[in-house]
Amino acid sequence: MASALCTINLILACFILKESWTPAAEHVPSRARFVQWRQTLQQPVVGALVVIFFLATFCFATFELTLGLLISRNFGLDLENHDDLHAARRIAGTLFMYCGIVGALVQGGPIGKLVKTFGERN
Amino acid sequence: MIIWSLVVTGASLALMPLVHGDIHLHGELSWKLLFSSNGGAWWALLGVLALLAIGTGLTRPPLFGLLSNLTPANEQGATLGIAQGAGSLARIVGPMFAGPFFQAQPSLPYFACATIAIATALVFMNRIGHHTQPAVTPNL
Numbered sequence: 001m002a003s004a005l006c007t008i009n010l011i012l013a014c015f016i017l018k019e020s021w022t023p024a025a026e027h028v029p030s031r032a033r034f035v036q037w038r039q040t041l042q043q044p045v046v047g048a049l050v051v052i053f054f055l056a057t058f059c060f061a062t063f064e065l066t067l068g069l070l071i072s073r074n075f076g077l078d079l080e081n082h083d084d085l086h087a088a089r090r091i092a093g094t095l096f097m098y099c100g101i102v103g104a105l106v107q108g109g110p111i112g113k114l115v116k117t118f119g120e121r122n
Numbered sequence: 123m124i125i126w127s128l129v130v131t132g133a134s135l136a137l138m139p140l141v142h143g144d145i146h147l148h149g150e151l152s153w154k155l156l157f158s159s160n161g162g163a164w165w166a167l168l169g170v171l172a173l174l175a176i177g178t179g180l181t182r183p184p185l186f187g188l189l190s191n192l193t194p195a196n197e198q199g200a201t202l203g204i205a206q207g208a209g210s211l212a213r214i215v216g217p218m219f220a221g222p223f224f225q226a227q228p229s230l231p232y233f234a235c236a237t238i239a240i241a242t243a244l245v246f247m248n249r250i251g252h253h254t255q256p257a258v259t260p261n262l
Contacts, residue, residue, distance in 0.1 A: 031200075040204040048249045049189050050201075052124065054208040055242045056181045059131060059235035061216025063138070063174065066224045066231050070138065073228050075145040075163070087145065095171060102175035111183055114123065 068092035123184045124250065125243045131177030132239030134170050139229030141167045188250070 031039060041047040071077075071091060077084040143163025186202070193201040223231040 036200055037204055037207075040201055043192075045250055046189060046192050046201060048246050049124075049185055049192075050205050050208050052128070052242055052246055052250075053181075053185055053205050054212045055238055056128065056131065056178065056185075057209040057212035058216045058219075059135060059239050060178050061213045062220040062231045062235050063135060065217045065220045066228070067138075069224060070228055070232070071167070074139070074141060075143045077145055095167070098168065099171050099175040102172045103179040106176050106179035107183060111180060114180070 064096075067095065071095065124181060124188070125247050127177050127180035127184075128239045128243035129177075130173060131181065132236040132243065134173035134177055135232050135239060136236035137170045138174070139232045141170055143167070 041050060068088060068091075069079075072079055072084070072088040075091075077088045079085050079088060141163060143166075186205070189201060189205055190198050219234075220231045223234065
């Protein structure tokens with residue numbers, strides 16, 4: 001399912017998106033991998049954004065890993081018990097689906113307006 | 123915007139371990155349960171999760187928008203690559219950290235991440251505060 005969506009995405013990107021590269025564009029100096037990391041992280045704002053993205057993703061990955069376990073615990077499910085384990089799987093699946101739907105709604109809907117209203121001043 | 127999304131994320135992460143319920147007493151999550159008098163704990167959980175999904179959903183688009191706006195066109199590939207690389211790295215170390223912490227104390231990873239998110243917001247508030255986001259957000 002996921003791979004099918006990715007494939008469709010790739011094919012659509014090929015046809016719909018314009019090539020952003022133009023022959024006139026300045027050539028990018030190629031750098032070794034770690035030099036490139038240093039170069040990017042040294043720019044004050046760009047570096048900060050990369051660090052923020054790292055930390056935000058870190059938090060999200062932590063949440064993703066532990067949500068099922070936390071719910072099982074806080075809602076009194078015993079994961080050693082066969083039925084409870086199945087219930088926990090169902091619930092965790094449902095909750096992640098719910099998160100995904102909310103996230104998609106936010107990203108597809110109000111975000112453009114919000115960015116325009118609040119800008120990046122905050 | 124980025125800063126606010128981090129604050130929302132942090133707040134919801136801090137609330138997450140505080141939501142308690144009893145599945146054997148109240149029953150499993152279902153539409154029927156949600157609209158009965160026993161649905162309280164599930165509503166609380168769904169509310170906190172919605173907050174979290176909103177927070178994390180609001181981080182990425184403005185962040186990548188700002189990133190590509192601040193980068194000259196010929197460097198964008200490199201910069202976005204580094205950013206994605208940092209994200210992948212976080213996906214590796216996040217679980218490495220979450221596992222042991224959760225075993226020690228289940229709410230610990232949540233409180234730790236809440237602190238990280240809010241501290242990040244506070245620390246970088248001034249650094250990225252002066253940059254205004256142009257009207258067009260690249261679709262990333």
